[in-house]
Amino acid sequence: MRARLDALDELELEVRAQLAALPEARGGELAAxxxxxxxxxxRERAELRRSFGLLPAKPAAGPAEREPDLxxxxxxxxxxxxxxxxxVAEAADAAPVGLLVEHLRVVAQLLAVVELWIDEExxxx
Amino acid sequence: MSERPSRxxxxxxxxxxxxxxxxxxxxxxxxxxxxxxxTDFAVLFAAINMESQAIDLYNRGLERGxxxxxxAQQAADFRGDHLGHRDTQIEIARERGGPLPPEPARYPYTPxxxxxxxxREAQRMEQAAIDAYSGVxxxxxxxxxxxxxxxxxxxxxxxxxxxxxxLGLRLY
Numbered sequence: 429m430r431a432r433l434d435a436l437d438e439l440e441l442e443v444r445a446q447l448a449a450l451p452e453a454r455g456g457e458l459a460a461x462x463x464x465x466x467x468x469x470x471r472e473r474a475e476l477r478r479s480f481g482l483l484p485a486k487p488a489a490g491p492a493e494r495e496p497d498l499x500x501x502x503x504x505x506x507x508x509x510x511x512x513x514x515x516v517a518e519a520a521d522a523a524p525v526g527l528l529v530e531h532l533r534v535v536a537q538l539l540a541v542v543e544l545w546i547d548e549e550x551x552x553x
Numbered sequence: 554m555s556e557r558p559s560r561x562x563x564x565x566x567x568x569x570x571x572x573x574x575x576x577x578x579x580x581x582x583x584x585x586x587x588x589x590x591x592t593d594f595a596v597l598f599a600a601i602n603m604e605s606q607a608i609d610l611y612n613r614g615l616e617r618g619x620x621x622x623x624x625a626q627q628a629a630d631f632r633g634d635h636l637g638h639r640d641t642q643i644e645i646a647r648e649r650g651g652p653l654p655p656e657p658a659r660y661p662y663t664p665x666x667x668x669x670x671x672x673r674e675a676q677r678m679e680q681a682a683i684d685a686y687s688g689v690x691x692x693x694x695x696x697x698x699x700x701x702x703x704x705x706x707x708x709x710x711x712x713x714x715x716x717x718x719x720l721g722l723r724l725y
Binding site: 457458461462465509510512513514516517518520522525526529530532533536537538539540541543544547551 | 623683687690691692696697699700703704706707710711714715718724725
């Protein structure tokens with residue numbers, strides 16, 4: 429479970445960097461909402477680590493490898509949603525599964541919003 | 554027109570089957586099954602049934618032209634996802650040596666002649682699937698089956714969000 433939680437923390441850094449790079453005029457509200465959500469999920473994952481007796485999350489790794497654009501944000505969110513699915517599969521106890529499922533839903537919804545945005549931009553061109 | 558099932562009724566189907574039918578499935582294909590196995594098969598069969606209903610709703614809406622333009626493309630894409638979900642879970646049931654999965658089911662409600670009503674129904678149906686998969690994930694004993702259900706849940710959230718956007722609902 430520790431490896432799964434570490435992976436989720438690393439992927440969050442990538443998503444945060446991508447959100448921060450969104451243009452303020454069109455993506456400001458989404459980014460603000462995304463940051464609030466990510467902060468909540470991080471707090472709850474930290475609680476989960478404590479409940480398992482695991483060490484706190486590692487400090488930030490290097491900068492994100494992907495270019496900051498909508499396509500990369502979609503990829504980062506997709507990776508994150510499926511990383512949550514992997515964590516759900518690994519967590520056998522009901523309580524962590526419940527929390528991780530809720531997080532999966534939140535991240536998948538953010539992913540869907542970005543997919544719709546990309547689709548809309550594509551139809552405009 | 555048939556009466557539309559309440560959302561609660563629809564999404565409780567999976568949880569009910571997961572919790573109430575292990576006794577009925579205690580003997581699978583003539584061999585005794587552990588309670589955990591029986592729960593997993595009950596979840597699988599209820600999920601296959603729900604996926605069939607989703608395919609049917611999209612099939613009928615597309616055939617009758619109630620999903621148009623962008624919605625038609627989305628409905629076709631989502632139908633493809635549900636076909637994949639159904640076939641994957643049928644394959645899991647086969648690999649695990651369970652009884653034959655249920656026959657394809659029809660969606661129990663026809664939304665009428667307003668295209669927006671079809672989108673609303675699709676949104677309700679996808680939301681019910683989210684609630685159902687979320688509810689049963691903690692009860693699935695087999696790790697691989699849990700992984701498949703979690704992956705499917707990602708798709709169901711994407712579908713429901715797309716229909717919520719089409720209906721002008723607030724997303725964040």
